Amino acid sequence: KPVTVVQSIGTEVIGTLRPDYRDRIRLFENGSLLLSDLQLADEGTYEVEISITDDTFTGEKTINLTVDVPISRPQVLVASTTVLELSEAFTLNCSHENGTKPSYTWLKDGKPLLNDSRMLLSPDHKVLTITRVLMEDDDLYSCVVENPISEGRSLPIKITVYRRSSLYIILSTGGIFLLVTLVTVCACWKPSKKSGKKRKLEKQSSLEYMDQNDDRLKPE
Template sequence: MLSDPTEAVNITSHIQHIHGTYGHSALLSVQYRSSSSDKPVVKWQLKREKPITVVQSVGADIIGNLRADYKDRIQVFENGSLLISNLLLSDEGTYGVEVSITDDTFTGEKTINLTVDVPISKPRVSVPSSAVLELADNFTLSCFHDNGTKPLYTWLKGGKTLANDSRILLSPDHRVLTISKVTMTDDDVYICLVENPISSGRSTPFKLTVYRKQKDKYSL
């Protein structure tokens, strides 16, 4: 039989989402309150179609054996918080924690979302040529980087963000920039900016030179 609700475990957390870095640590920080002096029973699960039990503990003392993929990477603190070390991309997801004191006490629950990303390495711009002829050529700039997850690409021209228009075409992921019928106004400095939740990088500025088209000397 459950005890009076005033004896329920109350869990609080100042965070709802953590942006973790691959290979680093992430602290899923919670705190609990209870009228009991007994140590809490803590259970952390990674919510999947079939939930994965990450760890169970009494206070900070882990119960049983950890899964092989969590061995030597998990620590539970007295307040119920979970520390995951040497983060893997597979650690990303929604984590739920249950804290109870005895079988007769209401269980407190809390969820925290964890994303895991690889930092963006310095982007570089690939171009077929550094010079084009006014009105005669189309021009394509491509942005590359060796490392980094969930990249978001932005192109800057003279420090201002470029968007699709009648002559500017960005690929669906914005990684490739195509300028049609280049004009003298396109003669400028271009930079590729790549960002993800934990980092950002800028390419070395690229200077596009546009040559003015010569008029036919025989034209009137």
């Protein structure tokens, strides 16, 4: 349902203004309306009706008012600025505190990203995910956020990609093999309780045998 903002004769307001418009409205002789200190709630369609006398309607006009909040400076957020080559995925998030109706653009070395099947964007383009990271992804990344009244660009962030060399893979595999070998050897060297009991019985039998020999050698 339409809400009456103001009624006037010339520049004189008729009746009482709504509280949310008080001290924010100014009228001009030509029928223009100035609305100051815009708020998001002011967005919408406004209609003006003009009449020469109380009973004679002469015309009407509508206008759409769009209210936007300027974009604050964005920044690129990452879990880490380093990544290993051939990693499954690496994510960059374009974050900003203020701004309505934002649109996002990602830049690599200051230039818009080229079409690449490895570069995945979220539906709103706010999040960039690089899949199967390659050495060529080592670069500067930034994002641009725009809306109808403003634009903000983040500082570039350097993403460093470390090469996953064949030596690294060999050493990693060798380390696992060595660990398994040590565990196996330790398991083989661990004495069992049964063996301990057997040695104890053998020692006891030997002592008894020696005692018997001593008794035989004693003179009667």
